[in-house]
Amino acid sequence: MPIVVNLDVMMAKRKMSLNELSEKVGLTLSNLSILKTGKAKAVRFSTLEAICEVLECQPGDILEYVD
Template identity: 85%
Template sequence: MPIIVNLDVMMARRKMSLSELAEQVDITLSNLSILKTGKAKAIRFSTLEKICEVLDCQPADILEYSK
């Protein structure tokens, strides 16, 4: 898949657990886990916005395009 999800990197930089992030973003732990492992097929902009808000980052810090 050419889109790489670096959510785990940003979470580590912010010293935040998956359960903490899930609670603050108001998303289920299982859905956030699917996103974190790169198995998600889509993400809502509102979810991405909230993740960026909580982690104080930009979408490009989480999503990366690779050829």
């Protein structure tokens, strides 16, 4: 898939575990795992907003287009 999710990179920069991120964002671990492993087909703006708020980053830091 051309869109790559660099969630683990941002999580490592902010020294945040998946459990912690799941609690703060309000997503289940399985949903976060689906997103992290690139299996997600779509992301809601509300989810992206919550993740960016918690990780203090821009959407472009998490989502990358690879040709």
